[in-house]
Amino acid sequence: MPQSPLKIGLAGFGNVGAGVYKNLEKNRDILRERTGRDIIVHRVVVRDLKKKRAVSLPLENVSTDLSDLIEDDEVELVVELIGGIDRAFDFVKASLEKGKTVVTGNKALLAERGRELFEVAKENQSHIYYEAAVAGGIPIIKTVQESLIGNHIQSVAGIINGTCNYILTRMSEAGLEYEAALDEAQKLGYAEADPTLDVNGWDAAHKAIILASLSYGCWVPCDQIYVDGIEKVTKPDIDFADDLGYTIKLLAIIKLHENRGIEVRVQPSLVAKDHILASVRGVFNAILVTGDVVGETLFYGSGAGQDPTSSSVIGDIADAVARENQQGAMGFVTHDLYGKPLKVEESISKYYLRVQVVDKPGSLAQIATILGDHGIGILSVIQPEDHEEETAPVALTLHFAPFGKMLAAKAQIAKLDCVREEPILMRVEAV
Amino acid sequence: MPQSPLKIGLAGFGNVGAGVYKNLEKNRDILRERTGRDIIVHRVVVRDLKKKRAVSLPLENVSTDLSDLIEDDEVELVVELIGGIDRAFDFVKASLEKGKTVVTGNKALLAERGRELFEVAKENQSHIYYEAAVAGGIPIIKTVQESLIGNHIQSVAGIINGTCNYILTRMSEAGLEYEAALDEAQKLGYAEADPTLDVNGWDAAHKAIILASLSYGCWVPCDQIYVDGIEKVTKPDIDFADDLGYTIKLLAIIKLHENRGIEVRVQPSLVAKDHILASVRGVFNAILVTGDVVGETLFYGSGAGQDPTSSSVIGDIADAVARENQQGAMGFVTHDLYGKPLKVEESISKYYLRVQVVDKPGSLAQIATILGDHGIGILSVIQPEDHEEETAPVALTLHFAPFGKMLAAKAQIAKLDCVREEPILMRVEAV
Structure with a gap:
């Protein structure tokens, strides 16, 4: 029997x-x-109804008041993407108290006040999901x-x-100074107009706090970790x-020490x-x-980014659906x-094709002809000059x-008089 | 209220x-x-009770008959690690019919007969988990x-x-011939005495079949994919x-084509x-x-390997516990x-420390003295000779x-007469 649709609410309709x-x-x-349920955006709350948007707002149930979402009993799950701490905290708390499931991508909120929110969730038997809060599309929380x-x-x-990784990559690979690399990042949309929270290390620190807290089952206080930026x-x-x-990379380091202490810090570091971390370039994370x-x-x-982060949200x-519906995503x-x-x-x-040929003129021409007959273009040829065979x-x-x-061309080539041994064929993959 | 322990059974006590x-x-x-339950190995079935083992068998409930496990109603979950296809199929099927949860690392079983087993699981409302069947410790199935x-x-x-990746890496980096690299892999325990299923590509193919089937929601038949080994x-x-x-890497390739066909193949390929895949060396997977x-x-x-694969099992x-117990691992x-x-x-x-000093003899000595006083050894010094400042x-x-x-040493160095600007300190991380 098909289940009723899951009606969700979006708080925030930014990127x-x-x-x-x-x-x-x-x-x-x-x-x-995959989940067994239809997932429907039933209600959206935005800050400005008249803002021009690349993605149009839904036609119904759009307002500017978060309590519209909290009070809508049809909405089982809310997605908090308004950012900031105090207003987001109040919204998430009220939603949990209404028994709604909360999905959030708000790293600052969780790092600063996650302890309180998870207690509210526990008291109300509701749940908070936050894969999007750390490392965008990378499923590191679930892992x-x-x-x-x-x-x-x-x-x-x-x-x-x-x-930060974009700026450091450009400084390293294009020889840019810090200011020029930051400027470039802003022009490309990789850095915000006010890049402070990124370049001073605190965005990474919030994520590190969440990862450390999750790994070690205790909330790491923001004032007990060391944070240096890339400025x-x-x-x-x-x-x-x-x-x-x-x-040089901006690394978040979390380490368990045998004396049962947990080290958490963010610092520019030489790698x-x-x-393998040195090969992580540009805006990628690892x-x-x-x-x-x-x-x-x-x-x-x-x-x-819009799409990778939505993948996590x-x-x-879907995890929330699976939890309710044990036949679901699992x-x-x-x-x-x-x-x-x-x-x-x-x-x-x-492809890569290696053919063992009798060393006399015309062999390559015969091979090239067969390839041409099959519509296969040649990119390069290597034919070592020195050999004693x-x-x-x-x-x-x-x-x-x-x-x-x-395969057809290779079979014909194999039959040429000038060819010895079965030719070797491999793929050249541009994955 | 603490829950009762989860009693599990192990079929197979090999690596x-x-x-x-x-x-x-x-x-x-x-x-x-983390799960809210104690997980206890309650019963083990092995092929040979007298075999010498690096890890000792439990003292109780060990036998050589798989039906002991199937018939033990206290065992809620069985882990199938006996390998092969027919005997494993019968065991998994019987366990599912008894309503037991099955965890398996058997890629050949799932690739060849997964379709049947998942139907049996569905009919009996039981579940099969198989993270360990693909890529050892990498959580690719859940992802x-x-x-x-x-x-x-x-x-x-x-x-x-x-x-295969070990053999290809050694051929590439140490200049070994195929046979020598295979021989080395066998000596190190990276290849079995009979390496056929690895080097002919079928171990990778079984995993590719599972990944493709999971990704596209339909079982890919073994006889419809193309497999080449590295021999x-x-x-x-x-x-x-x-x-x-x-x-050269042995790549498993799965691709969705716009004409709604799925490409699945395993072939040695040039990368x-x-x-990033070229940097995956030795026995690692990616x-x-x-x-x-x-x-x-x-x-x-x-x-x-024993440990990485157990991590997935x-x-x-724990996933099975979480499914039963919605407060569990989630x-x-x-x-x-x-x-x-x-x-x-x-x-x-x-650490990396950069100090801007007045260009006269003795500056480095002063810095080195302060470092020495703090018990900090110097690994290298770079001091450019040509400069106009x-x-x-x-x-x-x-x-x-x-x-x-x-930090204390850096603060003292900053106060030296010969030092201009705040010294720059960064970590050198060997993560």
Whole structure:
């Protein structure tokens, strides 16, 4: 029996709020199949009804008063995306007291007043989900809370502020000074007009506090952690670090010490260039989690932005459905929204082909002719000049072609008089 | 009110089974806090009671007959780690029919007969969890199934066989031939005595089938996918690829095509050296998942091994508890198992210190003296020789020291007559 739709309310229709609405509408079919329920945005509260928006507001139930959302008993779940602390706190608290489920992406709210809110949730048997509060689209909260539940988390090292990572990447790779890199980040929309909370390290610190609190089951107070931003990092530091074999990253570090203390801090830090965290460039985020059972794991993706952050909000909404409906998102759900497996002959890629040929003129021409007959373009050819054998390898890279055509061409090439051994064919993947 | 313990049964006590037992015992306290239930291994079935084992069997309820486990009504959840297909199928089916929850790490079983087993589970309102079946300790099943639930998965590109990745890494980095690299992998325990299923690509293919089926909600038949192993990859191919700017990896590729077909294949593939997948070395696994909402995400970790795989099995057991007990693993659980946040003054690392000094002899000596007085060793010094200013930068890297000592030394250095500007201090992190 199909369940009734889940009616949700959005508090805030800024960048992320609009993204949640847009993507819930766009992927409604697959979400219904996977969760067993239709998810409907039933009510929206915004600050300014007349603001011009890239994503249009729904036609009904839009207002500027948060209590409209709190008092709407049809709304089972609210998504808090208004930002800030005091007004958001009051809204989340009132919603929990009404027994509503709360999904929030508000890291400052949770870091500063999460302890109080989780107590309110417990008293009212309601629930708070907050995947979107840390590292945008990367499912780090669920991973630490559920997948790694059997582990003592030994350490977390995260690049969890995309703005800072963009600025440091540009200083390092394009030789920009700090101010120029910040300016560029602002022009590209990667930094806000007032970038203070990003560049002073506190955005990363709020996320680190949430991760540390979750990992260690106790709320880490904001005034007990050490936070340094990137404002003082200069071009000479980037260059010295480079000379020394390092890249400068703003790292959030959480560490469990054997004397049973927890270290939490955010600081610009030198990371060895061959370390996996050094390869995290631009606005991307990555979090290296080490557990006593699982060992080292890394989670990488977009740490901010409308779509990635909505992916996490929608995941949380689906989790709330799954919690209510034990058959929901947790099971293996079959449906026919995607069609059937593709025949491999139709799959397209570039290729690498190595052919062992008798070393005389004309061999390459014969191979090229066969490839041309199958409509396969040649990207490059390597034919080593020095060799002592009678036969020599020719290595080619080939342009995009269906695998079926490629196999047919390879079979013809294999039959050439000048060819010895079965040719070696591999894909060149641009994944 | 504390809940009664969850009694589980282990079918199989090989490498992973023993790891699950060992780690459940080791981390029992934290699991009890986080899930709200004590998890107890109540019964174990093994093939050979007399086999010598690194992890000792429990003292009670150990036998060689799987029906002992199936018929034990106290056991609510069984962990299937016996491997193979037919015997495992019969055991899992019978357990589901008894209403037991099943946790399995058996990729071949699910790829070949998952469709039947999930139907049995549905009929009996029982559940199958299988995080350990794909990519060891990396929580890719939960990520695709739950975190990315709001996404159409556009593509998955995975290095999901550690044996093959080890062999290819050693061929590439140590110049070994295929046979020598395989031999080395066997000696290190990274390849089995009979490595066929790994090197012929089918272990990766089974995992790809599970990921594709989960992503697209339909079971992909084993005979409809294309699988090539790494047996034919030779040293010359590795070298040619290198010349061309590529690294050879065994990639599992899953792609959704707009004409509504699903491509699933496993093939040795050339990956550009600066691609993040190229940096996945040795026995590590990584899976690049692209969703239409989240964009590009990557999940990296140990793809096999006793401990990483047990981490996934234990995560699944906790999920089963959480499903039954809606207050379980899903909430933010507070406890005091870890103690309090550490004072940042006590946190230890290496450091980078840049000081702007008046360019005359003795400046470095004064700085070095202060560092020495605080017990801080110097690792390296860079002092550019050419400069036109009156003052010059000195960049030092310093040995491990408590942050408090480092701050005190920095404050003294800042007060030296020869020092201009506030010195810049950063951490050198070996995360």
